[in-house]
Amino acid sequence: MLIIRPIQEQDLDDLYELTGAAGNGLTTLPQDRNLLASKIRKARDTFEGRCPPDAGLYLFVLEDLQQQRCVGISGIQARVGLDEVFYNYRLSTTVHDSRELDVHVRTPTLYLTNDMTDATEIGSLLLAESHRQGGNGLLLSRSRFLFLNEYHEHFSDKIFAEMRGVSDEQGRSPLWEALGRRFFDMEFAEADRLSGLGNKSFIAELMPRFPIYLSLLPKSATKVIGKVHRDTEPALRMLQDEGFNFNGLVDIFDGGPVVEAFGHNIRIIRHSVLRTAVPATSDGPSGEEKESKVMVSNRSFGDFRVALLAKSAVQSQEVAMPRPMMEALNVQEGDQVRLVSLKEPRF
Helix, strand or coil: CEEEEECCHHHHHHHHHHHHCCCCCCCCCCCCHHHHHHHHHHHHHHHCCCCCHHHCEEEEEEEECCCCEEEEEEEEECCCCCCCCCCEEEEEEEEEEECCCCEEEEEEEEEEECCCCCCEEEEEEEECHHHCCCCHHHHHHHHHHHHHHHCHHHCCCEEEEECCCCCCCCCCCHHHHHCHHHCCCCCHHHHHHHHHHHHHHHHHHCCCCCCEEHHHCCHHHHCCCCCCCHHHHHHHHHHHHCCCEEEEEECCCCCCEEEEEEHHHCHHHHHCEEEEEEECCCCCCCCCCCCCEEEEECCCCCCCCEEEEEHHHECCCEEEECHHHHHHCCCCCCCEEEEEECCCCCC
16 A cells, blocks of 8 residues: 655655656755755654744655555645745746837847745655556645645645756756856756755856846757656646646746646645545455545644545545555544545546
8 A cells, every 4th residue: 555644754765765766857855865854854843843834844755555665755845935035037028129120029038036935836746666657646746735725724825836847868957058057167967956955046146137038048948948857747747737837937947847826726626525434344455446546635734644545435425445544544433534536627
């Protein structure tokens, strides 16, 4: 059985191994043991109430109970731009017009902005290659919206994700090579690492603050602006299916797109329902079969847990859960649980 649960200190080794396989571009989770440990501590402070919930970091892992290891991670940053300035480029258009010369020119332009300050960010999505099947990626990504729904008062109405931009097999970003390298004598991988260590605002503040005309950049750079890395395409499609759309902002390093949605428009938030948990008559299949699946969460803040269950277990007022699943989710008979379809728009 696979479950979503809050990250724990003992997950550090598994998380370190996961980040090692991610390559460059996953800025929020660099393979740095000390930084990962500090993120785990921040997440534990959040879940255990030592940090204000509206300024916290929420990290969830996908645990394979049979293998007793963490095989995936996803996260929520309650608000960005509070501890340090949060930068993006806005893709816009500059118009130059001269009636005397009968010239009207529209030039795509990048502007440095702080537009996402105080918004909620979802990110840090990483799944082991061994578990990229059976809806596990959907579970890892979409379970976060059940938590956002349950505790919406701690989060912004605007929710966004910075998607990983294009880089080549050697980890080089065309946009960084054309722009960032002009101001920093370092490889993209090093800039990305420093960003993950918390130096992104420092780097951004040394970038040009005046508009950047895309016509002055090589085509290799301009064609990747607003595009995602091929490994990120499934994550982008998942978010688009939930109602996220490109908002015109891109990452300042690799040009990856920023997608956003308002919470009340996200499919899972709109269509989740409450049911009363009752034990199933048998501990048979719990969603691993090909039948349509639903996500079921225990509604806990400090010990939030989610698993997949067969859709046929859901009735009008109750949901019949196998006892092992109830134990794994820390659910008792008579508890209310929150449910939503994993793939279909609604029940």
